Amino acid sequence: MFTSDRDAPIYLGTADNVLQSDPARAEEQLTFEHNVLTLLGHRVLVGTPFVWQSKATLALVARNQPLLEGDFPGLRLTSREGVRTAGDYFSQRASDTRLFDRLQLRPESPFLLEQPRATPLDWRNLIGPDVKVEPRIASVEQRFRALVVRDAEPGGDVRSLRDLSWGALGAQFSVAGRGRTEYNMSALTERSLDGHFSRAVVEDEYLKRGTDPKLLAATLARTNALYQLASAAAHGAYLFTSSNIARRIPDEHEQPVLERWTVSPANPYLFAHVLACIGIQPRSWARLGPFDLIRLMAGFNPLLNFIARYREVTLKRMINWQSTGLVPQFDEAVEIFRNDLLIGDRWRALEIIARIGRKKTAPYVGGAIGAAAMLSGAYGVGALGYQLTVGSGWAIAKSIKDATKFAADLRDDISFFDTLRMRTELRRYASGVGLID
Numbered sequence: 327m328f329t330s331d332r333d334a335p336i337y338l339g340t341a342d343n344v345l346q347s348d349p350a351r352a353e354e355q356l357t358f359e360h361n362v363l364t365l366l367g368h369r370v371l372v373g374t375p376f377v378w379q380s381k382a383t384l385a386l387v388a389r390n391q392p393l394l395e396g397d398f399p400g401l402r403l404t405s406r407e408g409v410r411t412a413g414d415y416f417s418q419r420a421s422d423t424r425l426f427d428r429l430q431l432r433p434e435s436p437f438l439l440e441q442p443r444a445t446p447l448d449w450r451n452l453i454g455p456d457v458k459v460e461p462r463i464a465s466v467e468q469r470f471r472a473l474v475v476r477d478a479e480p481g482g483d484v485r486s487l488r489d490l491s492w493g494a495l496g497a498q499f500s501v502a503g504r505g506r507t508e509y510n511m512s513a514l515t516e517r518s519l520d521g522h523f524s525r526a527v528v529e530d531e532y533l534k535r536g537t538d539p540k541l542l543a544a545t546l547a548r549t550n551a552l553y554q555l556a557s558a559a560a561h562g563a564y565l566f567t568s569s570n571i572a573r574r575i576p577d578e579h580e581q582p583v584l585e586r587w588t589v590s591p592a593n594p595y596l597f598a599h600v601l602a603c604i605g606i607q608p609r610s611w612a613r614l615g616p617f618d619l620i621r622l623m624a625g626f627n628p629l630l631n632f633i634a635r636y637r638e639v640t641l642k643r644m645i646n647w648q649s650t651g652l653v654p655q656f657d658e659a660v661e662i663f664r665n666d667l668l669i670g671d672r673w674r675a676l677e678i679i680a681r682i683g684r685k686k687t688a689p690y691v692g693g694a695i696g697a698a699a700m701l702s703g704a705y706g707v708g709a710l711g712y713q714l715t716v717g718s719g720w721a722i723a724k725s726i727k728d729a730t731k732f733a734a735d736l737r738d739d740i741s742f743f744d745t746l747r748m749r750t751e752l753r754r755y756a757s758g759v760g761l762i763d
Contacts, residue, residue: 335369335402336584336592337558339567342373343380344436344525344550352382358612359566360386362594364393364400364619365633371561373466374405374415374459377449379439388452392616395458398623400616404561405459413455429530437526462561469556471518473576474528477552478511483577487514487548494541510535525549551575555583564592589647589659591640599660600636603668604753610761618759628755632667632748639666669745 339345340359346352363370376383386401393400405415431438477487491510497503517523517531528549532542551574558565564582572585586595598608614622622629640663647653654662756762 333367334582334592335371335561335563336363336566337371337373337554337561337563338363339554339557339565339571341376341380341383341386342550342554342567343376343383343439345568345571346380346382349381349385352380353385354609354612356382356386357389358598358609359594360390360401361611361614361619362597363566363592364398365622365629366592366594366597366637367399367633368592369402370400371402371404371563373557374403374412375419375440377403377412377453378416379436384449384452387457390616390619391453391457393619396620398620400619403457403459404462406465407461409459409461411455412449412453412457412459415459416455429526430533431526431529432533435526435529437524437529440524440526464560466553466557466560467523469559470553471523473552473556474518474523474549475515477548477576478515485548485574486576487511487545490541490544490548494538494544525553548574555579555581558583566592566594587656589644589653589656591637591644596640596656596659596663597636599656600663600667601632601752601756603664604749604756606753606756606761610763613760622759628748628751629759632752635748636663636667639663667745668749669742 338356338359340352341356360370372383372387377387378384387394387403390401394403403412405412406418409415409418474487477483480488483489488507488511491507492498492503495503495506495510497507513535514528514531517527525546529542529546532545537545547570551571554565554567554571555575558581564584566584569585569587572583572588575583582590582592584590584593586593589596594611595608598606598611602608643662643666644653653659753762
């Protein structure tokens with residue numbers, strides 16, 4: 327989803343243990359998402375419960391704990407109003423879930439970890455009970471309860487809890503199926519209003535009624551989406567989550583929802599794939615530690631200059647696409663932004679001439695022709711696809727002329743050769759900070 331608030335907080339739904347299977351892979355993914363979102367200027371919000379529920383999330387918090395105490399963009403642990411430390415929050419949460427043992431859950435249920443003492447993760451030694459947490463603006467539980475109740479009512483969303491039961495129980499074909507669907511929805515609504523309510527309670531409710539495993543799996547997938555949407559809303563934040571969760575979000579909602587294939591300036595994967603054309607592989611961003619991030623954000627450097635340019639260009643493009651209703655697919659958007667910002671892969675051979683000058687005038691063409699002639703034997707094909715062989719002066723001249731026109735048409739504030747120079751400086755800087763091997 328397009329989002330115009332470039333400084334909006336991002337609720338990191340991928341920190342939810344329910345979405346994680348391989349802890350090592352999840353840790354690298356979370357670190358990548360956090361680091362890129364931080365560099366883009368966002369506060370990255372992680373729910374404090376995930377710290378004891380997920381080994382990968384605990385590792386992310388422990389690694390970036392220096393950011394929790396500063397005024398930098400980046401990681402923030404969130405909690406209830408009036409709670410200032412993780413230790414205080416865990417004490418309250420343990421009291422809330424004191425009846426947890428009465429719930430009937432599957433042996434493999436990820437919700438078994440909802441109790442603060444249900445996991446051996448030693449968060450006290452890794453981050454300490456006094457680590458700072460920030461209050462959210464509303465209750466996640468109340469918003470989750472409201473979404474579940476609305477999902478149990480008749481409506482037009484074919485992915486709702488009611489419609490899942492309606493289809494699984496054959497309600498469209500039998501009176502018994504309709505009756506059972508109505509009973510299930512009434513029972514779930516009543517349960518949601520009785521004491522502590524969570525995804526674990528939903529699983530317990532369905533298991534006690536002997537629900538078919540397929541219906542249970544579909545129901546829990548939907549409630550995971552409702553829970554993450556409620557979490558983002560309770561923080562006044564955009565939700566960044568998995569593609570699987572994003573597909574199950576209700577049709578009508580107010581919170582922007584992003585996943586790795588969303589075309590949005592706030593999508594860290596879009597930013598990383600754009601920069602991949604100069605040799606920065608997406609996973610390289612996960613190498614940056616908190617002090618690396620602080621250093622990168624502390625002063626002027628080619629990366630910050632590029633980020634400012636990236637935010638400006640993507641915002642302009644997205645406003646135009648939204649006005650026309652023609653938003654491209656992710657891969658298409660990557661190529662468009664590569665051309666807008668870095669002139670894409672096809673101009674790489676011309677980077678050597680970036681130091682010739684700064685004016686957008688005819689001398690660039692003349693100087694570039696000579697450089698391109700020297701490059702022609704090595705690269706064979708020009709930037710616009712014309713064959714470049716020694717002696718093919720017309721093709722070289724036309725390629726450079728078209729390149730200059732391309733730059734003038736697309737950017738009225740930065741020249742083609744300034745962009746080539748920026749590419750060179752950005753690659754050199756990225757190599758110096760360890761983003762390029």
